[in-house]
Amino acid sequence: MDVSDLARSVIAGDRRALARAITLVESRRDDHRAAARSLLAEVQAAGRQALRIGLSGTPGVGKSTLIESLGLLLTAQGLRVAVLAVDPSSARSGGSILGDKTRMERLSRDPLAFIRPSPSQTQLGGVARRSREAVALCEAAGFDVVLIETVGVGQSETMVAELCDIFVLLLAPAGGDELQGVKRGIMEMADLILVNKADGDLKPAALRTCADYAGALHLLRRRPQDPPGFPKALTVSALADTGLAEAWTEIRNLAAWRQDHGHWANRRAGQARHWFSEEVRQGLLAELNHDPARARMENLGQAVAAGRMTPDAAAAEMLAALAHSTP
Ligand SMILES: Nc1nc2c(ncn2[C@@H]2O[C@H](COP(=O)(O)OP(=O)(O)O)[C@@H](O)[C@H]2O)c(=O)[nH]1
Ligand SMILES: [Mg+2]
DSSP states (O other): OOHHHHHHHHHTTOHHHHHHHHHHHHOOOHHHHHHHHHHHHHHHTTOOOOEEEEEEEOTTSSHHHHHHHHHHHHHHTTOOEEEEEEOTTHHHHTOTTHHHHHHTHHHHHOTTEEEEOOOTTOOHHHHHHHHHHHHHHHHHTTOSEEEEEEEOOSHHHHHHHTTOSEEEEEEOOOSSSSOTTOOHHHHHHOSEEEEOOOSGGGHHHHHHHHHHHHHHHHHSOOOTTOOTTOSEEEEOBTTTTBSHHHHHHHHHHHHHHHHHTTHHHHHHHHHHHHHHHHHHHHHHHHHTTSTTHHHHHHHHHHHHHTTSSOHHHHHHHHHHHHHHHOO
16 A cells, blocks of 8 residues: 555545545554554645544433534534544443444434544554544544544543543533532533533523533633633533534634634644653653563562662663663
8 A cells, every 4th residue: 555645545535545544543563553654744744724622521421412413513514524432441342432323323424524433442552642643634634623522531531632622521411419520620621511411301400500510610720722701611402402503603713712812723732742742651661561671671670579679770770771772
């Protein structure tokens, strides 16, 4: 396979090429990795950007339903929409998001939409890179909006927040007055909170929950990347398709404001830096599992266990060896 041909086809918007390109970046084979690296460099040269929206929430809150309704709203406006799923649990469960593609049945038949379920065999560490690169490929393919769905399990939310321009937290109506145990850190990442299922019997509870969260958001420290009034909480019904047009208007306005005030570019630059340093960290850790570093770790470990060296001295020797082995 010729990488430049593939890059050209992706940039031309060929969806089969896009699917193949994503499969390539998901591969763990060394030769595929090298090809993926040149592919990404070539498509980045196209310089396209999409609006990346991260969407997080616990299982059952309505993420897939919302993505289908919002996706159809956007394609009806002529926008091209890509949907990617980030599901760290699929590493164990064997691809739970696969079922979601059937749930997003109407959207998956829409010629302006592209849905990519998460692969079933990713190791946890590979999820971030695979997602980031899939997003980059969708942007290069000319999608206007990339929706990134993730289950709320803490780690994956932090990761998706580092991948998107706008982070949306989806919540269900709460029974009592508790704030659903949403961690403060997650609240602080949210640009928009959507309380879903504001329909039928659940509507009053949804309105109450929304008011509670609006109050809680108000108490958070003001972030420089927010215009007045943000972050915001709204009610929606993904099923009844209400409130989604309003939510989209808020998202667009927020994105436009950030673009005008330099926050968009800043955030992307910061994210690029973050991923660079993450890759270096991961690479260094991976090195420890390969010889000669692995053998050296073992020997020094034995020396420490036998009391011939202190842990600190052995670590210093190990780190010095690593530093000298890097070209
Ligand atoms: N009443 C109501 N049910 C909804 C709404 N959105 C989703 N659901 C239901 O909640 C369940 C889980 O939805 P799903 O989109 O699969 O949630 P996900 O796990 O977050 O992707 C399904 O039975 C949906 O029909 C909504 O707006 N109102
Ligand atoms: Mg889902």
